Amino acid sequence: MVEDVRIYGGWKDELGLKVVPSKKIGKDLYEVFIGPQHPGSGHMRITVRLDGDIIVEADPDIGYVHRTMEKLGEIRGWIKPIPLFERMAIHDACNITMPYVLAVEKLMGVEPPLRAKYLRSLLCEINRIGAHLYGFAIFGVFLGHSTMYMWAMGDREVFIELAEALTGARLTHSYPLPGGARRDIPADFPDMARRAVNYMRKRLKEYEKIFLNNPVIRSRLEGVGVISKGLAAELGIVGPNARASGIGYDVRIVEPYDAYPELDFEVPVFREGDALARTMVRVEEIKQSLRIIEQAVEWLEKNPREPIVDKYLYGKYPPLHKKIMESEGRAKLLPISAAMKVPKGRAIGRAETGRGETIYYVESDGGVNPYRVRIVTASARNAIAFKYVLPGHKIMDLPAIYGSLDYFPPESDR
Amino acid sequence: MQEGKAYVGNLDVTAKRARDILLGKVPLDKVVDWATSFSLWPVHLTTSCCSTEFAATFSPRVDGEQFGALPWVGPRQTNLIIIEGTVTKKMACAVRLTWEQMPAPKFAIAMGACALDGGLFYNSYNIVKPWQVIPIDIYLPGCPPRPETLARAIVTLQRKIRSKKVASTWVREGWRGDIEPVIPKEDLCGWAAKSI
């Protein structure tokens, strides 16, 4: 190897051919690098060591989408991090910013009015359905089931339309604010939402026929990638993945936030812990989210419109802002919020995002910027599952396990 | 194969041979441009969160396949790379390696504000601008751009290939005439051999 003719990403050898460094490993093991360019388009790499075609060791190499959220959150004031953190899980935007907003609300001591709470929960559930459908679509790609990709992606557009009607953006809603929400529902929204709910209920029955009860899919998922209840607790797996292993844990129930205490819904829990159970949990969750959307829309329709920001903050609104709120139902940000100061303290905010519990630890030193924002997202906590669940499986089961964990790298890497 | 080495091949030599066989006698320029422009297959390399809109472009609603574009698995069978958003320092290595494995003529679309000049993450310590890594044909703004925007970018790229005869020039001369090749200034994969 000629060191001084090092070219991009490797060296040139004596023949002038390009060489990239490779590692020496044990005699009977093969080391296979999967990703970051791989069929499922996940932006992560897994290094697996194989004995024959059995995985003996897996080492998830994440961080390909680390965009320094925690550091940038420390320098952009208190309001600007909301659109920033949204980029972690762009199709789950309301859910992923909710915990930050809740933490800042705890520090500021403001409480949104009930109508704003219902609006936020409504968007969160629309996002949850969108996130699960996106997960199904990618799962379809992993399993070579193109129909599932097309169907789930097509049906996801229904809920994106719904979110767009509510907030004005397809994905990046920036909807929750400390002490309120951004917009009230438009007049034709309840009708749209009910039609979307009915449509999705009908489609879920068709999904069962073509995907969930498809013998090919079932044989690839049943009994594959089993996570026992004890292992799930030991690894700290969250969200639908934990609930598929028999852990009845949902932030909407253990620490109810927003309008969830008022709403009637159930949290599906399965005991099997395999890839199929993880898929079934998501299907059941979509059904529950549809129920919540119906209830929220009904409540919003029945109750009179009111200002959707905290009373104390609304008192500070200039007349023009008040007029916009009354006529359009739109909360404009106060000019002072650019240099807003938040009382000293530490707070933890958390919410159940599409992929599980997300935690924000926010520390304020009383200044215009957060002193520290620690973010632990659901995917970041699920990443460890790759290391401990994959060994013992055949390499052909890797796509099924990867897809069923519904791992989203931008969310995980922060 | 020697210990500690892996060969990634030399595509330029192969492309030159194919060129000699194909274009030895017959003028095929128009056919090459036409055929390339309607078979732009993007590779499955997602760099960031714009991938959700990339996926939506190939969903039934926008249906990117109607333009002859079909996302495909391996870099060896594809000729288009769509940079979806931010490229981090770790990902830059993968982007360049994927780009080098794709056969010429090949094209690149930079999608989203982050791919233009950093976007929301302009002052982040872990990002690289895609134009420092590979030559970009089309930039599309937006955070994220709508799927229709990406569909339009693909159509614009098709027009560009036909009107400027990019593909046939590339096949004849070994490099396209209109833009300079990009050679990364820093060693993008240097970290792979390093440990702390």
Next chain:
Amino acid sequence: MLQAPSRDYSSVLGLALEKAKNALSSKGIVFSVEEGKGFYDIIVEREYLVAGATALKEAGFDHVVSLTVTDYPKEKKFRLVYHLTSYLDYEIAGAIIGLGVEVPRSDRPSVPSLTQVWRSAEFQEREVYEFFGIEFEGHPDLRPLLLTPPVAELRPLRKDFVVREENIYEGVPKSG
């Protein structure tokens, strides 16, 4: 199926704090409690960290939610807190209790690793190692997780690594 019960988070948190306090004092561990909004932090001395973690694990806190580190350059210390909660013990499920330690800001700060106690801390400890440069003694596989080695050497989440935010008037010449 879980039905939403009427659950009062603050009483659950109070119960969890009592349980954690009892577990620690029965082992003779000295600690101080700091209150945050929605959680409690129990700060112990460095030599009690592993014993305290074992006691809390026995008390039912079965996984680490977040390994939170904050840098205080003025006081020359890092505040390192393992935020814990429980899945399997329904009484305290969801209540967040932190087990923390203060690490002096020396050249090579280090603390004992708790990976042997909580497997879920493994990746988070690797993350703290690359972002703050705190070494975890006894960690089975201490490598950078998210960053490339050259970036990890900068220790980006320490307060002395400054990222500048551009002013909106940046580059605009002053009038006159």
